[in-house]
Amino acid sequence: MFGLCVACVALAVVPLASILVEVVLNGAPALSPEFLTSGPGVIGEAGGGIGNAIQGTLILMGLSSLIGIPTGVMAGIYLAEFGDVVFVGHSFLTHVNSFLSSSLRFLNNVLTQFPSIVVGILAYTTIVVALGSFSTIAGAIALSIIMLPIVTRTTEESIKLVPGSIRDAAAALGIRKWRDSKRSAKHLEERSRHGCLACHGTDHRGDGALDSDGSGKQRVLPM
Amino acid sequence: MQSLQAKEQQVRQGSNSLLDSLGGFLDAAFQVLSTYSATIVAGVLVLMTVVLVAGSSPVFRRFGFIGFITGVNWNPVIGKEAFGALPYILGTLVTSAIAITIGVPISLGIAIFLSEMSPWAVRGPVSQLIELLAAVPSVIYGLWGLFVFRFWVRDWIETPLSTYVGSLPVFSGSPFGLDVLTAGLILAIMIIPTVSSVSREVMLAVPNSQREAAYSLGATRWEAVRIGVLNYSRSGIFGATILGLGRAVGETMAVTMVIGNAIGPAAIPTSLLKASQTLGSLIGNEFNEADPTSLHPAALIGLGLILFIFALLINVLAQLLVWKVLKVKRGSVE
Amino acid sequence: MEASPATIRLCETTGLGSRSCADHHSPHPQHYSQTGHQGKIWHDEVTNVTVELLIEKLKPENEKRVEPASQGEPMGPFKIRAEKLNAWFGQNHVLKDISIGFRENEVTAIIGPSGCGKSTLIRCLNRMHELVPGARTSGSVFLDGAEIYSKHVDAVQVRRTVGMVFQKPNPFPTMSVYDNVAAGLKLNGMRNQRKLDEAVLNSLKKAALWDEVKDDLDKSGVSLSGGQQQRLCIARALAVEPKVILMDEPCSALDPIATAKIEELIASLKEQYTVVIVTHNMQQAARVSDRTAFLYLGQVIEYGETTHLFENPAQELTERYVTGKFG
Numbered sequence: 001m002f003g004l005c006v007a008c009v010a011l012a013v014v015p016l017a018s019i020l021v022e023v024v025l026n027g028a029p030a031l032s033p034e035f036l037t038s039g040p041g042v043i044g045e046a047g048g049g050i051g052n053a054i055q056g057t058l059i060l061m062g063l064s065s066l067i068g069i070p071t072g073v074m075a076g077i078y079l080a081e082f083g084d085v086v087f088v089g090h091s092f093l094t095h096v097n098s099f100l101s102s103s104l105r106f107l108n109n110v111l112t113q114f115p116s117i118v119v120g121i122l123a124y125t126t127i128v129v130a131l132g133s134f135s136t137i138a139g140a141i142a143l144s145i146i147m148l149p150i151v152t153r154t155t156e157e158s159i160k161l162v163p164g165s166i167r168d169a170a171a172a173l174g175i176r177k178w179r180d181s182k183r184s185a186k187h188l189e190e191r192s193r194h195g196c197l198a199c200h201g202t203d204h205r206g207d208g209a210l211d212s213d214g215s216g217k218q219r220v221l222p223m
Numbered sequence: 224m225q226s227l228q229a230k231e232q233q234v235r236q237g238s239n240s241l242l243d244s245l246g247g248f249l250d251a252a253f254q255v256l257s258t259y260s261a262t263i264v265a266g267v268l269v270l271m272t273v274v275l276v277a278g279s280s281p282v283f284r285r286f287g288f289i290g291f292i293t294g295v296n297w298n299p300v301i302g303k304e305a306f307g308a309l310p311y312i313l314g315t316l317v318t319s320a321i322a323i324t325i326g327v328p329i330s331l332g333i334a335i336f337l338s339e340m341s342p343w344a345v346r347g348p349v350s351q352l353i354e355l356l357a358a359v360p361s362v363i364y365g366l367w368g369l370f371v372f373r374f375w376v377r378d379w380i381e382t383p384l385s386t387y388v389g390s391l392p393v394f395s396g397s398p399f400g401l402d403v404l405t406a407g408l409i410l411a412i413m414i415i416p417t418v419s420s421v422s423r424e425v426m427l428a429v430p431n432s433q434r435e436a437a438y439s440l441g442a443t444r445w446e447a448v449r450i451g452v453l454n455y456s457r458s459g460i461f462g463a464t465i466l467g468l469g470r471a472v473g474e475t476m477a478v479t480m481v482i483g484n485a486i487g488p489a490a491i492p493t494s495l496l497k498a499s500q501t502l503g504s505l506i507g508n509e510f511n512e513a514d515p516t517s518l519h520p521a522a523l524i525g526l527g528l529i530l531f532i533f534a535l536l537i538n539v540l541a542q543l544l545v546w547k548v549l550k551v552k553r554g555s556v557e
Numbered sequence: 558m559e560a561s562p563a564t565i566r567l568c569e570t571t572g573l574g575s576r577s578c579a580d581h582h583s584p585h586p587q588h589y590s591q592t593g594h595q596g597k598i599w600h601d602e603v604t605n606v607t608v609e610l611l612i613e614k615l616k617p618e619n620e621k622r623v624e625p626a627s628q629g630e631p632m633g634p635f636k637i638r639a640e641k642l643n644a645w646f647g648q649n650h651v652l653k654d655i656s657i658g659f660r661e662n663e664v665t666a667i668i669g670p671s672g673c674g675k676s677t678l679i680r681c682l683n684r685m686h687e688l689v690p691g692a693r694t695s696g697s698v699f700l701d702g703a704e705i706y707s708k709h710v711d712a713v714q715v716r717r718t719v720g721m722v723f724q725k726p727n728p729f730p731t732m733s734v735y736d737n738v739a740a741g742l743k744l745n746g747m748r749n750q751r752k753l754d755e756a757v758l759n760s761l762k763k764a765a766l767w768d769e770v771k772d773d774l775d776k777s778g779v780s781l782s783g784g785q786q787q788r789l790c791i792a793r794a795l796a797v798e799p800k801v802i803l804m805d806e807p808c809s810a811l812d813p814i815a816t817a818k819i820e821e822l823i824a825s826l827k828e829q830y831t832v833v834i835v836t837h838n839m840q841q842a843a844r845v846s847d848r849t850a851f852l853y854l855g856q857v858i859e860y861g862e863t864t865h866l867f868e869n870p871a872q873e874l875t876e877r878y879v880t881g882k883f884g
Binding site: 001002004005006007008009011012013015016018019022023026071072074075077078079081100101103104106107108109110111112113114115116117118119120121122124125126145148149152 | 254256257258260261262263264265267268270271274275278328329330331332333335336340349352353355356359363364367370371372412415417419444445448469470472473474475503506507510523524527530531534535538539542546
């Protein structure tokens with residue numbers, strides 16, 4: 001039985017190893033400063049490079065992060081801080097708040113790892129058609145929609161790791177909720193930087209299909 | 224530097240400094256802003272539904288909902304339009320089925336290894352290694368599939384299958400490598416990190432008393448895992464499977480590159496060794512070139528709507544299953 | 558009969574190894590005399606060890622303390638006994654050189670303050686202790702004379718013969734009442750449906766649960782009340798027909814009525830099985846057990862008949878514990 005489980009692990013590791021090996025072995029010889037900086041060459045002739053692709057990737061990453069990360073972090077803070085409200089006073093608003101936050105959390109989880117092609121269709125029909133042409137901003141918005149649920153969830157879980165005692169202490173000292181959230185979020189983000197950066201990184205991986213809808217102008221296949 | 228008494232007085236009277244009232248305003252503003260940010264998710268889903276329904280309505284008006292879903296032809300030429308989603312629905316289902324059949328047992332094996340059977344020192348590195356599978360962009364999976372994996376599948380799996388059981392309809396056709404089988408297998412690899420990590424979490428949430436109960440009855444290690452852990456975490460593992468299914472259904476880029484790109488009735492996956500098409504791959508292939516004046520974009524958006532419904536149902540089901548199991552564990556941690 | 562080199566001496570009354578007996582500091586009126594002893598001797602064929610049971614020379618004033626029955630004890634009254642047992646959790650030395658025997662068809666209670674090693678002791682008796690990562694044992698445990706820690710013995714077999722009931726009832730939640738009780742039997746390979754039915758019926762009857770569940774054996778194991786769940790776990794343990802039943806504070810999670818039912822059950826079980834029960838509730842030990850061992854910081858301080866231990870303990874530490882001065 002143990003052997004079977006080890007075999008499963010091996011079966012999973014083999015493709016990973018193969019991918020790494022093939023990519024490195026076949027791709028490394030092509031890398032050169034010229035290759036990394038120049039634009040596409042003439043078809044049929046040698047030369048040219050992926051400079052514009054790299055540029056496009058970086059711009060898209062930056063732009064989508066600018067849109068997606070603050071929104072996601074704020075949403076995560078909401079779900080963590082204001083979401084699970086204790087039913088103080090049984091007021092209508094607290095009931096609504098609690099129901100709202102649990103349904104938003106549910107929807108957020110449903111949207112995680114949603115087919116990116118559908119998000120691409122969304123971005124195309126709203127932004128590209130509206131603006132009349134493909135654009136970087138369309139691609140960036142599409143990517144930020146994909147990124148949003150993951151950032152929200154990771155932020156929420158990181159904040160929930162703060163022991164209640166620290167938050168109580170802050171409240172006892174009279175620190176305002178927003179400051180306290182920001183502070184605790186900052187503390188946590190330092191501690192969970194690994195988590196937030198990780199989710200930032202994962203969101204930029206191969207959503208190639210998406211971008212062929214949104215930022216056709218640059219015809220990039222971002223990493 | 225205020226004296227202590229003065230400070231005390233200020234606190235007692237209630238502070239009336241500008242900063243304090245500003246702070247109160249900021250508090251409220253912060254709350255509103257963060258609530259709003261959280262609702263964006265709901266807004267996106269609503270917008271998606273609206274856009275997909277609106278964008279595909281031309282083709283549904285023309286062919287009817289049932290007609291579109293059951294049709295098999297695909298001709299975007301104006302004047303001779305025929306749009307039928309059935310081959311692609313079947314393609315999606317078959318590739319996902321292969322992904323689940325192959326990927327889930329492997330993921331379970333990995334999850335059992337990591338949660339029950341491996342020595343402590345090994346767990347960290349091995350789980351990181353599996354997580355690395357998730358970090359590979361799907362485009363890279365597609366490239367690797369196109370240049371490396373399909374030859375493995377063709378030589379080591381398809382050729383023997385074709386030689387020995389090629390008479391069976393499900394294995395008929397000549398082994399070429401760019402077909403449903405390869406696509407399904409690559410999807411299986413891609414869902415391994417998701418399914419194994421959720422399964423592992425679910426298994427770790429099983430209370431130790433269950434394992435002890437099994438051991439005290441005279442169970443071997445594997446038997447204790449089987450009746451103490453796997454039984455208990457059945458619904459959670461099922462939820463993990465559904466999550467993997469959701470990922471497999473929605474995956475576009477890697478599938479497009481290895482599925483062979485068949486169109487119309489030729490795309491119906493009657494054999495594992497046949498080239499086919501999934502909902503996502505067809506949209507990805509044709510969307511940019513679709514003539515906006517024709518019904519073609521609407522048809523593609525119609526495919527997108529079907530995909531959206533699949534993904535929504537699958538993800539909702541998965542959430543309900545996995546949350547039910549993990550809620551207990553989280554509750555006890557908090 | 559000459560004592561072979563491997564001779565263990567067990568004091569008849571305290572059941573303790575002779576060395577630890579001699580380590581007692583307080584004047585023990587029932588200490589055996591160093592010079593001349595009237596010993597009962599038997600020889601374990603399997604382990605090639607001779608055990609000498611020492612009966613103390615009676616002082617007139619102590620005559621009434623010794624049970625007359627012990628004079629005519631059959632050979633080897635201990636169903637399961639530990640010998641120089643040590644147990645560690647990593648570096649933490651939890652059990653220190655314990656030698657103790659448990660008699661057949663009796664209920665023996667193990668009492669002591671928290672952390673003294675009671676649970677660890679019984680877990681060593683069915684080789685559950687070694688399942689904890691970083692845990693190890695040294696020394697021996699003999700079940701019917703056979704060493705259970707020997708390399709030739711499969712731990713799985715040991716756990717079938719020495720069953721265990723845990724503090725918090727832990728029925729398998731995805732299985733019905735029937736399946737829970739049959740779980741152990743199916744593990745052992747029993748497939749015959751009729752035999753399974755019979756075994757389940759008998760176990761549930763022995764566990765005094767049959768009347769309460771007979772109408773619906775298919776309902777989930779966790780739909781029962783706490784006390785019923787614990788009886789279900791007992792039935793499950795009984796189904797595999799163990800020789801010894803270990804109970805680790807079986808009633809601590811239950812209400813008084815359920816506790817009373819389980820105590821009644823334990824009294825009925827001792828006719829067929831040997832029961833060792835760990836409890837931190839001294840009154841329960843007094844109610845339920847024939848013999849009691851008092852453990853403190855990993856060592857057996859005193860072991861004797863329950864009434865003697867509670868009414869007139871020989872050790873000062875025992876007296877302080879049972880009168881509640883500490884613990």
